[in-house]
Amino acid sequence: MSKGWMCMILKKPAVAGTLESSDVQIMVEPCEGKIEIIIQSSVLNQYGKQIKATIEDVLKRMDVTEAKVTVIDKGALDCTLRARLECAIFRSSEISGEYPWGDVIQ
Amino acid sequence: MIKRSKPQKFRLRRTMLFISAQKPGQIKDPYIYGADSIIMDLEDAVAENQKDAARFLLYHALTTIDYGNTEVIVRINGLNSPHWKEDVRVSIAGGADGIRIPKCESAKDVQIVEEAIEKAEEEFKVPKGRTLIMAALETPKAILNAYEICTASPRMFGIAISGGDLRRCMQVTQTPEGIELFVARGQTVLAARAAGVQCFDTVYTDMDDMEGFKNEVIMVKKMGFDGKSLIHPKQIKIVHDIYKPTQKEIHDAERIVRAYREKSEKGEGVFTVDNKMIDVAFLPSAERIIALAKACGIYEGDL
Numbered sequence: 001m002s003k004g005w006m007c008m009i010l011k012k013p014a015v016a017g018t019l020e021s022s023d024v025q026i027m028v029e030p031c032e033g034k035i036e037i038i039i040q041s042s043v044l045n046q047y048g049k050q051i052k053a054t055i056e057d058v059l060k061r062m063d064v065t066e067a068k069v070t071v072i073d074k075g076a077l078d079c080t081l082r083a084r085l086e087c088a089i090f091r092s093s094e095i096s097g098e099y100p101w102g103d104v105i106q
Numbered sequence: 107m108i109k110r111s112k113p114q115k116f117r118l119r120r121t122m123l124f125i126s127a128q129k130p131g132q133i134k135d136p137y138i139y140g141a142d143s144i145i146m147d148l149e150d151a152v153a154e155n156q157k158d159a160a161r162f163l164l165y166h167a168l169t170t171i172d173y174g175n176t177e178v179i180v181r182i183n184g185l186n187s188p189h190w191k192e193d194v195r196v197s198i199a200g201g202a203d204g205i206r207i208p209k210c211e212s213a214k215d216v217q218i219v220e221e222a223i224e225k226a227e228e229e230f231k232v233p234k235g236r237t238l239i240m241a242a243l244e245t246p247k248a249i250l251n252a253y254e255i256c257t258a259s260p261r262m263f264g265i266a267i268s269g270g271d272l273r274r275c276m277q278v279t280q281t282p283e284g285i286e287l288f289v290a291r292g293q294t295v296l297a298a299r300a301a302g303v304q305c306f307d308t309v310y311t312d313m314d315d316m317e318g319f320k321n322e323v324i325m326v327k328k329m330g331f332d333g334k335s336l337i338h339p340k341q342i343k344i345v346h347d348i349y350k351p352t353q354k355e356i357h358d359a360e361r362i363v364r365a366y367r368e369k370s371e372k373g374e375g376v377f378t379v380d381n382k383m384i385d386v387a388f389l390p391s392a393e394r395i396i397a398l399a400k401a402c403g404i405y406e407g408d409l
Contacts (some may be wrong), residue, residue, distance in 0.1 A: 016159050019305075020129070020131060022131035023131070041336030076133055079163075082166050084159070084162070084163075087158055087162040087164050097192055099196070101195060101196055
C-alpha cells in the first residue's frame with residue numbers, strides 16, 4: 001500500500017474497541033450516499049462536538065464518503081478515538097497488512 | 107507528532123514495565139509510575155484477533171503521548187507468527203526506542219528482525235541505526251546461544267531471561283529460591299557481560315507475594331542483573347529501592363575514586379583505603395556506584 005493510495009470502500013459492518021473505561025467502541029457500516037454519525041457518551045455535553053469533529057477528520061483523511069458510524073464512548077482520549085475508528089474502517093474494507101502509517105493514518 | 111530523543115544504548119534499566127498495547131487505560135499514562143522503561147506488548151497481552159487494533163492504538167500513543175524520559179520498547183510477536191513484520195513497521199513509524207524480540211533463539215533471529223527494522227527505518231525516514239534491539243531468551247537453546255545473540259547486532263542493548271516458557275521447557279516449576287533457573291540466569295549474566303550488553307531478569311507474576319518478589323530482586327541483583335521485567339506498577343519502587351546504592355557504598359566508592367586519583371598522580375599503583383588493598387581493578391565498580399547514585403538522584407558529592 002503505497003502513498004497516494006486512497007479511498008476506502010466499506011464492504012461490511014465492522015467493530016473496533018471495547019466498552020472498558022478509557023476506551024471507545026466504534027462500529028462502521030456501509031451507508032449509501034451519506035455520512036451518518038451516532039454518538040453515545042457519558043461526557044456528550046462536554047465533548048460531543050469534539051468527538052464528532054475527530055470522527056469527521058478521520059473519515060475525511062481516509063476519504064470515506066459513505067458510512068454509518070456508531071460511537072459508544074467510555075472516556076477515550078482523542079488518539080484512542082482515532083485508533084479505533086481507523087481500525088474499524090480497515091476491517092470493514094477488508095484491508096490488512098502493510099498499513100499506511102504516517103500517511104492516511106496520523 | 108511527538109519527537110523522542112535518540113535512544114541510548116546504555117542507560118539505567120532497573121525496571122521494564124509491561125503494558126498491553128491493546129488497553130487504552132494502560133497505554134495513556136504509564137510514565138507516571140516512574141519505570142525506567144516501558145514495554146508496549148503486542149504479543150501475549152493481545153488476543154490473536156486484536157493484533158490489528160493494538161497496532162493502531164500503539165501508533166497513535168507513540169505519536170501523540172509524551173512519555174518523557176521513560177524508554178519505550180515494543181514487544182513484537184514471535185518470528186513464527188504472521189504478525190511480527192507489521193509490528194516492526196508500526197513501531198518504527200511511531201518512533202519507538204527499541205524492539206523486544208520474543209522467543210529469540212539465535213543470532214540469525216536477531217539479524218532477521220534487524221533487517222526488517224532497517225527496511226522500516228528507510229520507509230518511514232527514521233535515521234538508520236536509531237532503533238535498538240533487545241532479545242528475550244525463553245528456551246534452553248536460547249540460553250545456550252546467549253552470547254551469539256548478544257553480539258548479533260550493534261543495535262543489541264540487552265537480553266532478558268523469560269522464566270515462564272523456560273521453566274516449561276526445562277520441565278521444572280518455580281521455587282522460592284530460584285534453583286530451577288539458577289544455571290540459565292547465570293549463563294544470561296555471563297553472556298551479557300562477555301558481550302558488553304545489559305541483562306534483565308524474568309517477570310514475577312504472583313502479585314500476592316510481595317515478599318517473594320523482593321527476595322527474587324535481591325537475588326538477581328546479587329547475580330549481576332541490570333534490572334527486571336515487571337507486570338505491575340506496584341513492583342517498581344521495590345526494585346528501585348533494592349538497586350539504590352547505600353550511603354556506605356557511595357561513601358566507600360568516593361574514597362576509592364579520590365584515593366586512586368591522588369595516588370596514581372604520585373605514581374603509586376597499589377595502596378590501602380580503610381585497611382583494604384585497592385588498585386586499578388576497583389575503580390570501575392566504584393565509578394559505577396557513583397553513576398548509579400547520580401541516576402537514582404541520591405548523590406550529593408562532587409565527583
